[in-house]
Amino acid sequence: MDSDQADLSGPSPLFSSTPLLSSSPPLLPSEAPLSEAAEAELLDGCEEQFTNLERIQNAILSCEADFSADPQEQSLNRLKATEAELAQWLQMEPRVLSTNPEILLNAGKDEMQKLVSELEMIAACCEAKRNNLAETLQREQTWLKKRQEVLTAATNHVERLRIERETLSEHSITSVLLDIKKKIKKMKSYYDQLTEVLADILANHFPLPTADASAGKRKKNALPDQNDNLISLNKILELLMNRTLQSPHDPYVAADERFWPPYVEMLLRYSIAVRHPENSGLIRLESFC
Numbered sequence: 001m002d003s004d005q006a007d008l009s010g011p012s013p014l015f016s017s018t019p020l021l022s023s024s025p026p027l028l029p030s031e032a033p034l035s036e037a038a039e040a041e042l043l044d045g046c047e048e049q050f051t052n053l054e055r056i057q058n059a060i061l062s063c064e065a066d067f068s069a070d071p072q073e074q075s076l077n078r079l080k081a082t083e084a085e086l087a088q089w090l091q092m093e094p095r096v097l098s099t100n101p102e103i104l105l106n107a108g109k110d111e112m113q114k115l116v117s118e119l120e121m122i123a124a125c126c127e128a129k130r131n132n133l134a135e136t137l138q139r140e141q142t143w144l145k146k147r148q149e150v151l152t153a154a155t156n157h158v159e160r161l162r163i164e165r166e167t168l169s170e171h172s173i174t175s176v177l178l179d180i181k182k183k184i185k186k187m188k189s190y191y192d193q194l195t196e197v198l199a200d201i202l203a204n205h206f207p208l209p210t211a212d213a214s215a216g217k218r219k220k221n222a223l224p225d226q227n228d229n230l231i232s233l234n235k236i237l238e239l240l241m242n243r244t245l246q247s248p249h250d251p252y253v254a255a256d257e258r259f260w261p262p263y264v265e266m267l268l269r270y271s272i273a274v275r276h277p278e279n280s281g282l283i284r285l286e287s288f289c
Contacts, residue, residue, distance in 0.1 A: 038102045202234040208260065231258045240273060240285040252282035 208230050231239075236259060244251040255264050264283065267273040276282035 035102060038100050041100055042103055198237075199234050202232065202237075206233040206263070208232055229258050230260050233260075233263050236263060236267070237285075240283070244285045251284040252276050252279075253284065255281055255283050 239253050240251075243253050264273075268275065268283070271286055273283045274286055276284070
């Protein structure tokens, strides 16, 4: 009993690396041919059994001719015959085919060879099933390990967030908000400064045409004076930027008589602005991204 319990408590051999069949089973010695006397005895026994079978078959055929046509009576007769056969088999003592030891040895060898073949097939099936179970176990263990790693990482992240939330007090939130407001104010100041510098550069280097500068052109080309309606390059850029920010779905501005053509041409040539693909009178600020 103790040895059985020890065997049960030990590791299961299902997934062990040791194969079920450590080595091929020993083969039985090759069958030797029967002697003439044994072969003659075996043939005599077979003929006797065949004669008995013929006699029994003739008796069955003669009995079947006397069967009644009534199905119920036929069923009762079959039941009585089956019961009588069962009682006869229970009273019969089993006997061997022959008492010749040579015949019995050869018959035993045949049965052993069949049994060995069947056991080899069962062992091969068990080996294949064990290998499949081992592969499945390996995959499940790998999957479990990955899920445990994910669970550990998620747990650590939640714990870290909880600690950060507990340590983040109201004072720290206020200080963060004040810092953000300072940065926003600093950026607005820097933006205003850049806007002023850009306006000064545009005013100094890109002024509107004056009446004196255009007087000679009027004498040559006889064009009417339109300088009063022109807007500065700074204003043009401001209109384009405001239009892009306020309505990004429709960023085009009409380049009417207020836009001085040289300025528009310069913006287009240096890819600061682009024309509408279907309407050349509309321009927009180029997407600098």
